[in-house]
Amino acid sequence: MNKRFYYVRTKVDVDMNSESKKQNFSKEQTLEKLRKNCCDNLKKAGESSPKTFLVTRKDLGRYDFPLLYDTLEKDLDEHKRLALLMAMPTFSNEMLKKKRAAMEELIWMLASASCVGGLIPIPGLSLACDISILVGALIRFCKAFCLDDESLHRLSEKVGKPIKELKSAIKNTPMIKNITPDLVMNLLLKSTACVTLSLVELGLDFVPVVGSLFGGISSFAVTYFILHRFLQDVEVDAANVRAVAAQP
Structure with missing residues (x-):
């Protein structure tokens, strides 16, 4: 049975706060670095083309959570899609x-x-x-x-x-x-x-x-x-x- 896997990297806000104290801080570069690091480690573990989403629980509207939701929405059937929507906070x-x-x-x-x-x-x-x-x-x-x-x-x-x-x-x-x-x-x-x-x-x-x-x-x-x-x-x-x- 083929299963879809979604890899979620949490507490991104902690990394961003830490990196922001450094000189020449770039939000985009830091996010890309985190994403690449996750993908590289997953590929080493045998995942050929991992989908990685960077999120923070403190603010679901930031980073990749909206993209994660849209991805799940497309992949789920109608009933599961509705259940997911109803379970989502109004962020x-x-x-x-x-x-x-x-x-x-x-x-x-x-x-x-x-x-x-x-x-x-x-x-x-x-x-x-x-x-x-x-x-x-x-x-x-x-x-x-x-x-x-x-x-x-x-x-x-x-x-x-x-x-x-x-x-x-x-x-x-x-x-x-x-x-x-x-x-x-x-x-x-x-x-x-x-x-x-x-x-x-x-x-x-x-x-x-x-x-x-x-x-x-x-x-x-x-x-x-x-x-x-x-x-x-x-x-x-x-x-x-x-x-x-x-x-x-």
């Missing part, structure tokens, strides 16, 4: 855009699933399905954009800032522990369009065919609208957290 604006694009595709899938549930002619079932789908999706969005407690704690330790300071940048996104069916219901009630569609749907639940068709359409619209608006808030808050973390 750059480009990563935020990639996560947003992936979540927008997910919104269409979830809205379509909600539509299917809305077609079933059982009074109140589509609303229950919508709420269940929305709760799961909102939690997934928070985790994808690293706004969950675990991700914030890791970021706090990494940048040396109190987690309270990082959380202060989150203006619109609720903490995961607060994402419940009651919260989703409140989001629905705050939207005039969603309330109107839901009321009409409940009224038509007892009308054969028409009720089912409208139920599917309204469920799609409600799920899409709520998730799309929530995604916008999550992306903004994630960018705000990143900005606070980057402050000296």
Whole structure:
């Protein structure tokens, strides 16, 4: 079985800090020297054409980490690619855009699933399905954009800032522990369009065919609208957290 190997040289920032104290320091030459040294040693070990990536855990946006991610993204299948993307911290604006694009595709899938549930002619079932789908999706969005407690704690330790300071940048996104069916219901009630569609749907639940068709359409619209608006808030808050973390 053919396997791909990716060789990662970590703590490059330590080498760079050490070399920067020398006269005639050149960032490009130092990086090239590190890369060549890694490749030479790997070739001695029997690797004919090694791919070496220079990274630092302190700042994933520097050096070769973006290139490493792009390489993995090209080599992985669709499901593993999505899993990799969701596991990545939001270390750059480009990563935020990639996560947003992936979540927008997910919104269409979830809205379509909600539509299917809305077609079933059982009074109140589509609303229950919508709420269940929305709760799961909102939690997934928070985790994808690293706004969950675990991700914030890791970021706090990494940048040396109190987690309270990082959380202060989150203006619109609720903490995961607060994402419940009651919260989703409140989001629905705050939207005039969603309330109107839901009321009409409940009224038509007892009308054969028409009720089912409208139920599917309204469920799609409600799920899409709520998730799309929530995604916008999550992306903004994630960018705000990143900005606070980057402050000296």
